[in-house]
Amino acid sequence: MPRTLFISDLHLAEDRPATTERFARFLAEAVPGADALYILGDLFEYWVGDDGLALAFPARIASLLRPAARAAPTFFMHGNRDFMVASRFCAETGLRLIADPAVIDLYGERTLLMHGDTLCTGDHAYLAFRAQVRNPAWQAAALARPIEERVAIARDMRERSEGAKGGKVETIMDVAPEAVEAAFASTGCRQLIHGHTHRPARHEHSAGGRSCVRWVLPDWYEAGGYLEASPAGIRAVDAA
Numbered sequence: 001m002p003r004t005l006f007i008s009d010l011h012l013a014e015d016r017p018a019t020t021e022r023f024a025r026f027l028a029e030a031v032p033g034a035d036a037l038y039i040l041g042d043l044f045e046y047w048v049g050d051d052g053l054a055l056a057f058p059a060r061i062a063s064l065l066r067p068a069a070r071a072a073p074t075f076f077m078h079g080n081r082d083f084m085v086a087s088r089f090c091a092e093t094g095l096r097l098i099a100d101p102a103v104i105d106l107y108g109e110r111t112l113l114m115h116g117d118t119l120c121t122g123d124h125a126y127l128a129f130r131a132q133v134r135n136p137a138w139q140a141a142a143l144a145r146p147i148e149e150r151v152a153i154a155r156d157m158r159e160r161s162e163g164a165k166g167g168k169v170e171t172i173m174d175v176a177p178e179a180v181e182a183a184f185a186s187t188g189c190r191q192l193i194h195g196h197t198h199r200p201a202r203h204e205h206s207a208g209g210r211s212c213v214r215w216v217l218p219d220w221y222e223a224g225g226y227l228e229a230s231p232a233g234i235r236a237v238d239a240a
Contacts, residue, residue, distance in 0.1 A: 002107065005229075009220060062089070116175065122176055175194075
């Protein structure tokens with residue numbers, strides 16, 4: 001049966017070995033035979049640059065992705081943790097980098113794909129940070145630092161990010177309904193798939209007088225999971 005898979009927010013890291021093993025099983029068991037796999041950001045807890053492939057943990061993840069990308073076309077979209085993934089990583093894994101947002105034909109339905117962070121328009125501090133780190137000049141300056149220093153900075157940013165979440169109102173970290181409706185209206189899509197918020201669900205929206213559906217992907221901190229699309233529709237599946 002034709003099927004396309006979507007995942008996001010795995011936040012793979014050395015100190016989460018169970019998640020890595022779950023991801024390995026998913027790649028080996030669910031991906032073969034699929035029409036495509038879309039990774040919609042935050043595959044990694046942090047990514048300090050493609051030269052990080054010389055380190056043991058990134059190299060292991062790359063070794064898991066190579067056979068998966070040969071088994072099914074595999075697409076990668078930047079998240080808010082792995083926005084510095086670039087051409088070398090894609091070349092060494094077989095992944096294909098796609099823009100955020102991206103529109104695809106999903107079995108006859110124009111479908112909008114996003115990481116989801118740009119829909120959280122109420123989180124002004126995060127959006128300012130996002131604009132800073134996506135600046136090519138900022139990235140060039142970061143990549144000029146020794147890799148060990150970049151890893152230390154990334155770990156510190158990770159801790160500060162978790163601390164900052166605790167002080168934010170929950171609604172600020174979720175999508176803004178008006179941003180979702182604007183995304184539907186600007187693209188003409190009636191179906192949206194995204195991650196980032198870690199609040200998996202199926203939501204119904206109205207945009208421009210049209211009924212629209214938004215699917216939110218789960219994170220992989222605990223059980224993990226993915227969406228499987230087919231000509232019959234979309235269903236949520238727990239990771240093995």
